[in-house]
Amino acid sequence: MSGxxxxxxxxxxxxxxxxxxxxxxxxxxxxxRAFLYPICAYFALFSRGTRRASAGYLRRVLGRAPRPADVxxxxxxxxxxxxxxxxxxxxxxxxxxxxxxAPPALLSDLRHGRGFILLGSHLGSFEVLRATGLxxxxxxxxxxxxxxxxxxxxxxxxxxxxxxxxRVIPLGHPGSLLRAQECLERGEIVGILADRSLRDERxxxxxxxxxPARFPFGPLLLAGLLQAPVILAFGLYRGGRRYEVxxxxxxxxxxxxRRDREASLRPWVERYAARLEHHCRRAPYNWFNFYDFWAPA
Numbered sequence: 001m002s003g004x005x006x007x008x009x010x011x012x013x014x015x016x017x018x019x020x021x022x023x024x025x026x027x028x029x030x031x032x033r034a035f036l037y038p039i040c041a042y043f044a045l046f047s048r049g050t051r052r053a054s055a056g057y058l059r060r061v062l063g064r065a066p067r068p069a070d071v072x073x074x075x076x077x078x079x080x081x082x083x084x085x086x087x088x089x090x091x092x093x094x095x096x097x098x099x100x101x102a103p104p105a106l107l108s109d110l111r112h113g114r115g116f117i118l119l120g121s122h123l124g125s126f127e128v129l130r131a132t133g134l135x136x137x138x139x140x141x142x143x144x145x146x147x148x149x150x151x152x153x154x155x156x157x158x159x160x161x162x163x164x165x166x167r168v169i170p171l172g173h174p175g176s177l178l179r180a181q182e183c184l185e186r187g188e189i190v191g192i193l194a195d196r197s198l199r200d201e202r203x204x205x206x207x208x209x210x211x212p213a214r215f216p217f218g219p220l221l222l223a224g225l226l227q228a229p230v231i232l233a234f235g236l237y238r239g240g241r242r243y244e245v246x247x248x249x250x251x252x253x254x255x256x257x258r259r260d261r262e263a264s265l266r267p268w269v270e271r272y273a274a275r276l277e278h279h280c281r282r283a284p285y286n287w288f289n290f291y292d293f294w295a296p297a
Contacts, residue, residue: 017156024086029095036083040075044068050075053290060209060294061284070285077285081125081237082153088131089157095241098128102247106231110138113187117223117230119250121195121276124286128235128243130191139188142167144180144222146198171198177225184228191233194219194272195289204266206273209280213273213294220268221261224254232275236283244283248275 024032043050054074058066087095100107110116118141120126130141145168169179169190180190197203197216205212223230232248250272257264280287 014156017153020083021086021156024083025090029083029087032083032086033080036076036079040072040079043075044071050290053292056292056294057209057287057289058284060211061280061287074285077237078288078290081127081288084125084237085127085157088127093131096128096243097241098243098245100245100247102245103249106247106249109229110189113139115139115184115187115228116189117184117226117228118189118191118233119219119223119230119272120191120193120233122193122288123195123234123276123279124237124283125235125243126191126193128237129233129245139186140167140183141189141191142169142180142183143191143193144169144171144176145191145193146171177222180222180226184226190226190228192219192222195276202262204262204269206270208273208277208293211294215269215273217262217265217269220254220265220272221256223251223268224256224261224265227253230254232272234279236279236286238283246279250275 020032020035023035045051051071054071055066058070058074062070084096118129120129169176169183183190195215197214198218202217203214204217206215207213208215229252230250232246232250234244234246236244236246238244251268254268255264
């Protein structure tokens, strides 16, 4: 699984991306949106791997054979969340209708500077989660993540508003864990996407959409090492200008058994997979892992 997504080549040129950004900001979102249909049609017709991965996922989540229109809808939802980052990065949060669904006690803790680990995924838009948090006065979000794989689109988005660029803690670097701990001690949020594994990372087979799929131990292990409360977060795209931000309490602490860390982590990984499946079924066109997630290890 890790080899599949790490080997994917980022398509498109920076010049074309910058042109679409200019059209969107100069002529409006509706005009910019019109370009997404031919872009999605190109991928549906000529990117065999993307098309097959989308159809394989949709077959599981919809419980039926997907039609070409379903694949197009899936690709268009992904393109729409990327396109909306133009507005979110430039601070135009009011352009969107964002519904926040979260326990009041959790929101109070977030806004009063209690450090949290935020477990995210490639379901929906992480950018709308981050932007909504900034707009609501929540502490900054620091992402523990790999930086490879989307350099072109990230460079174009970062150039729009450098001061609003994501705060990234690169995974696999000396001192990454210490930097994350310092962020938590300042009452900030440390985000980790937990539905992709790194190369050679240990994984756990979990039931996911009716078949075994492998989820990484790493994100939950980091949460256990950092010893901070953990929340789940999903920024679901609901079409048009509508988003639904869902926050859930996941764990007050993840305790690790020093004798067998993986055994103590397995129930947490399975619980994460179950919650991800729940929200995939609620918003089936929102999951954006375009490779064979169920491929044997």
